[in-house]
Amino acid sequence: MTMPQSDLAASRSIDRAVFEDLYAGPAPWDVGKPQPQFVAIANRVIGPVLDAGCGTGEHALFFAARGHRVVGIDFVDEAIRRARAKAAERGLSVEFLVEDALALAAWGARFTTVIDCGLFHVFSDADRRHYVRGLARVVEPGGLLFLMCFSDEEPGNEGPRRVSRQELFDAFADGWEVESVEPARCEIHPEFTEVTFSEGGPKMWFAVVRRKA
Numbered sequence: 001m002t003m004p005q006s007d008l009a010a011s012r013s014i015d016r017a018v019f020e021d022l023y024a025g026p027a028p029w030d031v032g033k034p035q036p037q038f039v040a041i042a043n044r045v046i047g048p049v050l051d052a053g054c055g056t057g058e059h060a061l062f063f064a065a066r067g068h069r070v071v072g073i074d075f076v077d078e079a080i081r082r083a084r085a086k087a088a089e090r091g092l093s094v095e096f097l098v099e100d101a102l103a104l105a106a107w108g109a110r111f112t113t114v115i116d117c118g119l120f121h122v123f124s125d126a127d128r129r130h131y132v133r134g135l136a137r138v139v140e141p142g143g144l145l146f147l148m149c150f151s152d153e154e155p156g157n158e159g160p161r162r163v164s165r166q167e168l169f170d171a172f173a174d175g176w177e178v179e180s181v182e183p184a185r186c187e188i189h190p191e192f193t194e195v196t197f198s199e200g201g202p203k204m205w206f207a208v209v210r211r212k213a
């Protein structure tokens with residue numbers, strides 16, 4: 001299994017092959033439940049909801065169980081296969097699609113809420129701009145983006161790219177209002193031991209961003 005090194009990350013997004021490889025083992029983020037930060041904001045979520053980079057679907061399924069119409073997209077077939085299987089097992093309806101989040105701008109779909117748990121930080125500078133332009137096309141005016149990404153306060157350079165608070169404000173400077181950026185921790189799969197992150201889980205930012213009306 002190959003973990004990405006974040007030093008090349010400004011110029012190169014993490015490849016699909018890296019994620020395919022990680023899904024062959026205990027993927028570090030795949031903890032079988034939503035991350036607590038997304039549970040905490042559940043009352044603020046209004047459907048329809050897009051879970052961008054949904055992985056095996058825990059956040060999408062959580063919001064579907066609360067009665068929302070949810071679409072989950074991921075570019076790894078195996079992740080979407082597992083997400084669909086979980087939806088069937090739990091009797092929940094979520095539209096899980098194999099899609100590239102960098103192609104959002106080409107979609108006709110519109111969402112009131114977008115969940116991004118661990119996607120933004122996989123992108124290079126150029127793809128980050130492209131992704132945010134795509135988000136601007138799919139998020140309704142006044143809609144909310146809830147985003148959790150690796151923080152520059154997490155030591156080391158293994159794993160995903162570190163993102164600073166300022167970079168979040170810069171990425172959403174035009175047409176968005178950054179409501180808050182708070183420190184957070186991410187729960188990691190206990191069997192994932194290839195990289196040692198901070199005790200208590202890697203340091204993250206949890207951002208709430210509103211699309212301007």
Ligand SMILES: C[S@@+](CC[C@H](N)C(=O)[O-])C[C@H]1O[C@@H](n2cnc3c(N)ncnc32)[C@H](O)[C@@H]1O
Nearest residue numbers: 019029053054055074075076100101102117118
């Ligand atoms: C860190 S994982 C998080 C998965 C999920 N959100 C979770 O919290 O369990 C990032 C996910 O983004 C997906 N991904 C990365 N780049 C993508 C892209 N360009 N389009 C769609 N999915 C992508 C990966 O396959 C992976 O499932």
